[in-house]
Amino acid sequence: MGIIGWIVLGLLAGAIAKAIMPGKDPGGIFVTLGIGVAGALVGGFLGSAIFGIGLDTFWSFQTWIVAILGSLLLLGIYRVVVGRRVKA
Template sequence: MLGLIISLLVVGLIAGFIARAVVPGRQHLSIPMTILLGIIGSFVGGFLGFVLFHHDAMDGFFQPAGIIGSIIGAIIVLVIYINVGGRRRVTR
């Protein structure tokens, strides 16, 4: 169980960091928020992979396709976050 949590955090950090590097502009996210971005991106990427390919890989987290799907999911989540978060800002 501890290994699962650590691997989830590591994959989340890597996917979130790469997503933040790929998406242009400045994102005001802390390291825990970057990890959360990557974890949510992993779920989004896994869901999209299941919907597109109708195949659920049960071989563990550290697969090239799983990490790439996590990065793509994190990019999608970050773009949505920027677009939704940008509308709520109040300028004075």
């Protein structure tokens, strides 16, 4: 999958992760979408390292699930880390 495909997948995965985890994010929509791109990469890496599945093709169902789960993971970590800093 090309770099533009990765970016589009990550942006969409970030938007879906934001819809799944509603609430106020400390960084706004652009940070959330950036986390989506990074989450897609992290999800692909962890999926291939642990389960042997990764980000193979853009239209594959497993690609989307792995990218969304990676985005949810990073979004959750981001909220915990930055949320503590903002409140303290």
